[in-house]
Amino acid sequence: MAGRPVTFVIAVLLVVVWGVSGPLFHFSDTWQLVINTSTTIVTFLMVFLIQNTQNRDTAAMQIKLDELIRALEGAHNALLDLEELDEKDLTRFRKRYEQLAEKARDALRDGGTDTDSPFIDGRHDDTDDERPAAPPEKRERQ
Numbered sequence: 001m002a003g004r005p006v007t008f009v010i011a012v013l014l015v016v017v018w019g020v021s022g023p024l025f026h027f028s029d030t031w032q033l034v035i036n037t038s039t040t041i042v043t044f045l046m047v048f049l050i051q052n053t054q055n056r057d058t059a060a061m062q063i064k065l066d067e068l069i070r071a072l073e074g075a076h077n078a079l080l081d082l083e084e085l086d087e088k089d090l091t092r093f094r095k096r097y098e099q100l101a102e103k104a105r106d107a108l109r110d111g112g113t114d115t116d117s118p119f120i121d122g123r124h125d126d127t128d129d130e131r132p133a134a135p136p137e138k139r140e141r142q
Contacts, residue, residue, distance in 0.1 A: 002049055014038075 001007050018035050025031040062083055069075045082093065104114035 002046065 015035075018031075022031060062081075066080045069079050070077060079093070082090070085093070108114050
């Protein structure tokens with residue numbers, strides 16, 4: 001129910017009722033303490049609710065990305081469930097993809113393409129993922 005317009009309206013109504021009741025309680029310390037305590041408790045609980053929502057959203061997104069990787073021909077299934085790897089393995093993948101990105105940028109500058117499905121593990125030469133040179137007609141247009 002949090003995050004919905006009706007929840008916001010209820011919260012505004014509670015604050016209005018609290019404000020209108022001020023003269024009835026002579027704006028006493030207890031009257032102020034009620035709103036302060038209430039907002040503190042609600043804020044505290046909302047932190048956990050928001051974190052839980054973000055965790056579920058992130059998990060759903062990871063599942064969707066895993067499905068895209070799994071379904072695409074030429075995609076590397078080793079990237080499935082990547083978020084579960086330790087820092088050392090993540091760093092190795094990140095460095096390899098940084099190298100691939102640099103090669104792709106170089107290929108674009110040279111008139112080639114930036115699409116490919118290169119090898120990402122260390123078992124293949126770097127020549128396995130070389131991009132073809134741009135055709136002569138593309139080089140002349142630059």
